[in-house]
Amino acid sequence: MRPTVHDIAAAAGVSLATVDRVLNQRPGVRHVTREKVENAIREIGYVRDVAAANLAKGRTYPFVFILPASDNSFMHGLNAEVRAAVARAPVDRTEIRTIEIPAFDPDALVAALEMLGEERPSGIALVATDAPEVREAVDKLVENGIPVVTLVSDLTGSRRHHYAGVDNIAAGRTAARLLGRFLGGAEGDVAVLAGSMLVRDHRERLEGFAAVIAREFPSLSILPVLEGRDDPEMAYMLVADALSKKGGIVGVYSLGAGNRGLIKALKARAADRSLTVVAHELTAHTRAALIDGTIDAILNQDAGHEVRSAIRVLKAKADGLAVIDGQERIRLDIFLKDNLP
Amino acid sequence: MRPTVHDIAAAAGVSLATVDRVLNQRPGVRHVTREKVENAIREIGYVRDVAAANLAKGRTYPFVFILPASDNSFMHGLNAEVRAAVARAPVDRTEIRTIEIPAFDPDALVAALEMLGEERPSGIALVATDAPEVREAVDKLVENGIPVVTLVSDLTGSRRHHYAGVDNIAAGRTAARLLGRFLGGAEGDVAVLAGSMLVRDHRERLEGFAAVIAREFPSLSILPVLEGRDDPEMAYMLVADALSKKGGIVGVYSLGAGNRGLIKALKARAADRSLTVVAHELTAHTRAALIDGTIDAILNQDAGHEVRSAIRVLKAKADGLAVIDGQERIRLDIFLKDNLP
DNA sequence: CCAAATTTGATGTACGTAAATCAAAATTTG
DNA sequence: CAAATTTTGATTTACGTACATCAAATTTGG
Numbered sequence: 001m002r003p004t005v006h007d008i009a010a011a012a013g014v015s016l017a018t019v020d021r022v023l024n025q026r027p028g029v030r031h032v033t034r035e036k037v038e039n040a041i042r043e044i045g046y047v048r049d050v051a052a053a054n055l056a057k058g059r060t061y062p063f064v065f066i067l068p069a070s071d072n073s074f075m076h077g078l079n080a081e082v083r084a085a086v087a088r089a090p091v092d093r094t095e096i097r098t099i100e101i102p103a104f105d106p107d108a109l110v111a112a113l114e115m116l117g118e119e120r121p122s123g124i125a126l127v128a129t130d131a132p133e134v135r136e137a138v139d140k141l142v143e144n145g146i147p148v149v150t151l152v153s154d155l156t157g158s159r160r161h162h163y164a165g166v167d168n169i170a171a172g173r174t175a176a177r178l179l180g181r182f183l184g185g186a187e188g189d190v191a192v193l194a195g196s197m198l199v200r201d202h203r204e205r206l207e208g209f210a211a212v213i214a215r216e217f218p219s220l221s222i223l224p225v226l227e228g229r230d231d232p233e234m235a236y237m238l239v240a241d242a243l244s245k246k247g248g249i250v251g252v253y254s255l256g257a258g259n260r261g262l263i264k265a266l267k268a269r270a271a272d273r274s275l276t277v278v279a280h281e282l283t284a285h286t287r288a289a290l291i292d293g294t295i296d297a298i299l300n301q302d303a304g305h306e307v308r309s310a311i312r313v314l315k316a317k318a319d320g321l322a323v324i325d326g327q328e329r330i331r332l333d334i335f336l337k338d339n340l341p
Numbered sequence: 342m343r344p345t346v347h348d349i350a351a352a353a354g355v356s357l358a359t360v361d362r363v364l365n366q367r368p369g370v371r372h373v374t375r376e377k378v379e380n381a382i383r384e385i386g387y388v389r390d391v392a393a394a395n396l397a398k399g400r401t402y403p404f405v406f407i408l409p410a411s412d413n414s415f416m417h418g419l420n421a422e423v424r425a426a427v428a429r430a431p432v433d434r435t436e437i438r439t440i441e442i443p444a445f446d447p448d449a450l451v452a453a454l455e456m457l458g459e460e461r462p463s464g465i466a467l468v469a470t471d472a473p474e475v476r477e478a479v480d481k482l483v484e485n486g487i488p489v490v491t492l493v494s495d496l497t498g499s500r501r502h503h504y505a506g507v508d509n510i511a512a513g514r515t516a517a518r519l520l521g522r523f524l525g526g527a528e529g530d531v532a533v534l535a536g537s538m539l540v541r542d543h544r545e546r547l548e549g550f551a552a553v554i555a556r557e558f559p560s561l562s563i564l565p566v567l568e569g570r571d572d573p574e575m576a577y578m579l580v581a582d583a584l585s586k587k588g589g590i591v592g593v594y595s596l597g598a599g600n601r602g603l604i605k606a607l608k609a610r611a612a613d614r615s616l617t618v619v620a621h622e623l624t625a626h627t628r629a630a631l632i633d634g635t636i637d638a639i640l641n642q643d644a645g646h647e648v649r650s651a652i653r654v655l656k657a658k659a660d661g662l663a664v665i666d667g668q669e670r671i672r673l674d675i676f677l678k679d680n681l682p
Numbered sequence: 683c684c685a686a687a688t689t690t691g692a693t694g695t696a697c698g699t700a701a702a703t704c705a706a707a708a709t710t711t712g
Numbered sequence: 713c714a715a716a717t718t719t720t721g722a723t724t725t726a727c728g729t730a731c732a733t734c735a736a737a738t739t740t741g742g
Contacts, residue, residue: 051392052728173679184525334675338514356721393698
């Protein structure tokens with residue numbers, strides 16, 4: 001049987017009340033006594049029964065998710081996963097509130113974070129916009145003892161407790177190798193479609209992609225990045241234009257959202273030529289394109305896993321418990337038409 | 342606030358004792374009363390507080406994991422993950438016991454399952470050997486209300502509650518496409534190294550592999566399967582022999598364990614020629630081979646995820662709760678040298 | 683050494699559920 | 713309709729922890 005508070009009291013030769021004072025860091029315990037109790041805890045290997053403690057406290061975990069108000073499939077999916085978590089909330093004692101803020105707007109994000117500093121929720125998850133002022137706001141929260149995890153997009157050099165998202169440099173590198181190997185040594189140009197170079201994930205993906213292409217596939221050269229602002233219309237125009245003007249394009253890497261436009265352009269212009277295409281994010285559109293051969297591989301991050309992982313980590317941090325690292329590493333999914341879920 | 346048993350009692354106009362009788366299916370409640378209570382439960386949307394219930398019951402979940410005594414990296418890893426779960430057991434009220442049985446031995450497996458039928462643990466996870474008598478034994482357990490999940494390897498046509506493992510047909514198909522695309526339309530032979538065609542996962546991987554090669558990469562032809570019994574020595578001999586005799590080999594698919602031997606053979610014989618190699622299971626050996634270019638892609642199933650998923654599902658089944666499907670789908674990991682964890 | 687301050691102990695209640703007991707009420711049976 | 717039986721209610725204790733209160737013991741300061 002697991003040791004209980006009573007066992008600590010017996011082992012330390014003190015009363016239950018004193019054990020309680022130590023465990024819940026209440027005042028009025030002499031230093032020596034406190035140490036006696038702490039030693040006993042260590043010796044008998046006591047771990048607090050979180051379930052019983054929560055029951056006694058009537059504790060719930062008020063968490064806040066800060067999400068950008070972006071109108072693309074991925075963010076919609078992320079939103080849906082957060083809502084699903086909200087629906088499960090009563091069962092696992094979480095109370096999740098979401099705040100929507102304009103995308104790519106550091107000031108709005110900072111304002112929200114500062115407001116939450118007053119409110120002091122049990123934990124905060126945010127899709128970070130990578131700016132110094134955001135980092136500062138996050139660091140301040142961390143300093144004040146509020147657990148913070150970044151979601152999907154990380155925050156350079158910040159002291160956030162955890163990042164629930166994929167390694168975007170690795171994603172870019174992987175895309176490069178897939179494209180390079182699929183092209184089998186062919187020579188030509190590669191078009192890259194991004195959302196915006198102001199977003200950290202996109203920058204990182206490009207960085208990884210460019211590095212591997214340069215080093216390992218020198219016969220391929222990367223054309224200037226097309227910034228489609230994750231907008232299908234704009235993506236369509238940019239890609240269609242590039243395909244018509246540049247005859248040497250043999251491959252396309254789409255590292256952002258707005259793939260609907262990309263697919264439309266590919267279908268319109270590329271029926272005659274064979275293009276190898278790697279894109280990010282599995283949506284209804286990219287899935288169909290993968291199946292019909294318009295896209296050759298899709299890299300994906302599972303928004304559901306990211307949200308659940310963020311919640312688990314926030315909870316663990318709020319309770320001062322350890323996280324299972326292997327469980328919380330968000331993996332990069334690679335989908336070919338054969339292993340679609 | 343979440344409704345409690347008291348709220349049910351008030352809503353149904355009965356006493357707490359009666360609510361308890363209904364909730365815990367104790368006898369001595371008239372049909373009409375039982376229905377009144379059940380309606381009230383539905384109307385106010387009561388969900389039992391599992392934490393409080395477990396506390397009151399002093400409940401723990403005695404689970405049993407039946408693992409084959411196979412001496413390969415993957416099974417060692419699986420074992421380690423189970424041990425890690427055992428170490429965490431006190432915290433989540435599980436008591437995990439493992440039983441080792443000889444590999445590929447349906448009789449031993451059936452004997453173990455029948456023994457557990459008497460013992461009645463809260464749940465059983467087993468690496469299934471795909472045989473009719475095993476299916477029958479599992480179905481009997483399920484009929485007797487014991488939650489059963491298959492781990493890593495599934496059981497054809499059985500009524501097990503869940504399968505915590507990857508889709509091996511999809512894995513084989515994915516391997517075929519990676520190999521085919523990486524070879525870029527080259528002509529030649531493909532060697533396939535398996536453990537044993539008596540194991541279901543291996544049969545399925547081969548099935549998926551062969552189907553995609555035949556349909557989409559007709560310029561490749563699959564050589565007769567080499568059965569290495571997941572043994573490094575044997576794998577070495579078989580592969581070395583094949584490489585020396587068959588000049589037209591351009592690719593290798595290793596769908597089982599024993600990759601240490603494969604890698605040795607590849608390094609010895611294939612320095613001069615360029616082979617494209619896809620293998621299963623990420624281990625220290627395959628990881629090194631992927632990095633140095635001996636292997637081009639590794640397909641992997643995360644044993645840690647499988648074990649944790651099995652436990653979550655068993656717990657949910659034991660409590661009669663729903664599982665989050667997306668969370669429990671074990672994904673096929675594809676590793677290139679760029680996205681290694 | 684005494685009074686004041688601090689530390690410790692003893693005890694009770696609560697959280698939401700399980701499980702048991704005994705009495706009271708309702709229903710069925712002959 | 714009474715007796716036997718079944719169903720229901722009322723009440724209590726327990727699980728492991730949190731938290732509050734009050735009394736008793738110990739330490740500290742002057």
